[in-house]
Amino acid sequence: MKEFNSALVNGFDLATLTGPLMDEPMQGAVFIIEDIIFDQSFLDTETNLNAGPFAGQIMSTLKHLCKKSFLNSDPRIVEGMYLCSM
Numbered sequence: 823m824k825e826f827n828s829a830l831v832n833g834f835d836l837a838t839l840t841g842p843l844m845d846e847p848m849q850g851a852v853f854i855i856e857d858i859i860f861d862q863s864f865l866d867t868e869t870n871l872n873a874g875p876f877a878g879q880i881m882s883t884l885k886h887l888c889k890k891s892f893l894n895s896d897p898r899i900v901e902g903m904y905l906c907s908m
Contacts, residue, residue, distance in 0.1 A: 829877040830855075833884030842889040843899055851895075853888055 834853065841848045 826877070826880065829880040830884055833881035834888060836881060837885040837888035837892075841897075842893050843897055846899065848892060849900065851888075851892055853891065 838848045838851065840846075
């Protein structure tokens, strides 16, 4: 399950480092994952979490879910400002 946790963290990092609006890093976003359920027979027979496409599918899915849920809130773009007085 270590690889599974690593895939979740990497998917979260991918989502937050390039946000959905202008590929800007997300700030002040909180994501709560309440439950994840996998079919054990699929995990035992079809794939191995150590390598292969399954970990990549987890990362990609979590990235898209985080970005979609972020867009459902009320996202804003942070604009940098510089004030100079002479």
